[in-house]
Amino acid sequence: MDEIRVIEIKKSIFEDNDRDADRLREDLRKKGVFLLNLMSSPGSGKTTTLIKTINALKGQLNIAVMEADIDSDVDAKKILEATGVQSIQLHTGGMCHLDAEMTRQGLDNLDLDDVDLAILENVGNLVCPAEFDTGSSKNCMILSVPEGHDKPLKYPLMFSICDLVLVNKIDVMPYFDFDLALCEKYIHMRNPKAQVIPICAKTGEGIDKFAAWLKDQVKKWKEN
Amino acid sequence: MDEIRVIEIKKSIFEDNDRDADRLREDLRKKGVFLLNLMSSPGSGKTTTLIKTINALKGQLNIAVMEADIDSDVDAKKILEATGVQSIQLHTGGMCHLDAEMTRQGLDNLDLDDVDLAILENVGNLVCPAEFDTGSSKNCMILSVPEGHDKPLKYPLMFSICDLVLVNKIDVMPYFDFDLALCEKYIHMRNPKAQVIPICAKTGEGIDKFAAWLKDQVKKWKEN
Secondary structure, three states: OOOOEEEEOOOOOOOOHHHHHHHHHHHHHHHOOEEEEEEEOOOOOHHHHHHHHHHHOOOOOOEEEEEEEOOOOHHHHHHHHHHOOEEEEEEOOOOOOOOHHHHHHHHOOOOOOOOOEEEEEOOOOOOHHHHOOOOOOEEEEEEEHHHOOOHHHHOHHHHHHOOEEEEEOHHHHHHOOOOHHHHHHHHHHHOOOOEEEEOEOOOOEOHHHHHHHHHHHHHHHHHO | OOOOEEEEOOOOOOOOHHHHHHHHHHHHHHHOOEEEEEEEOOOOOHHHHHHHHHHHOOOOOOEEEEEEEOOOOHHHHHHHHHHOOEEEEEEOOOOOOOOHHHHHHHHOOOOOOOOOEEEEEOOOOOOHHHHOOOOOOEEEEEEEHHHOOOHHHHOHHHHHHOOEEEEEOHHHHHHOOOOHHHHHHHHHHHOOOOEEEEOEOOOOEOHHHHHHHHHHHHHHHHHO
């Protein structure tokens, strides 16, 4: 098994992150690379969801993954072992989010030549990552059932910037007071355009829908 | 039912948060008020744990609660309705943590005359709150079973600054791959002195142990 490359991300020097993010998005569009920024709380199932989805997309999309974490290379190792796709670990050195320049440092360490879909697994945090445009083509977040359906009320910005919300761990719905309809209502209060897909990364339920969404997004990205 | 007071917290002007935190701690010691800083990821059960614990301590400690949130007053309302204790909501205006001066702004809005135990429910976030000393007497965090036992590997600072880790939602242990012994091992890698109490806020299991810990801490705080 290959060693996981760990990239120590440096603090950005650019002052205007929004402009830098637009620049990165444009560069990626020219290269034909769709960048997904995947966010969530700690432990809501980002890595497991990615593994299932990458395997569902095998032979259909070329994928590369950047795993951002304050410490450890647990996630990049897991992704590589379970899927075989290009996977690097980004260490944020205690920083609670990634911005566009930090994302670029990660992308520079990937071989993007044949990649259709690059995925950034952001730091587990519902607050700070929402405040920084990473240059991604689309933003996606995972809300897991045990966290509760009221999270869009408490973390409004995160829900307002996400194009897609995956509601994960629906297999444990019977053991938690989680109202999916109410959750969707709260999500749409924050962002009427957000799509919602219930999934269970553990059993694979709904992963086909997420995979189809990604294929569709990558196709549109390359056409424009 | 009383209206919930919502305090809009302003950004701190103090440059040296550590010194300011020590000053606040000293002020609180003189007043005989023990301040608990309670942290966790979003949705790991801070508010439910507090409700059960406050009710378990009724008639034994006078308690006041500050609920920090980016938006909404859901939590302060819940606390007041379920326990009747003094409860205010702190709005952080998008900020991802509280420091000592922000905590002081909250405390200034409480009547602390007969209070033994003031509780700060920090913003749901495992990253930023760990970086700022709030002036608390002790730090406590909740890790819930669905988040996974590997969290001390990924959020080292949070676990290293906590005196007590409550492992919540142990009722759903059979539905998740959560290894409590391994989790304790990881916690003690970060902080050998951290105490660990498994609880289930929903059923009340272990709440008596947390309540006893609090009573003991408050007693020691007042004696010193």
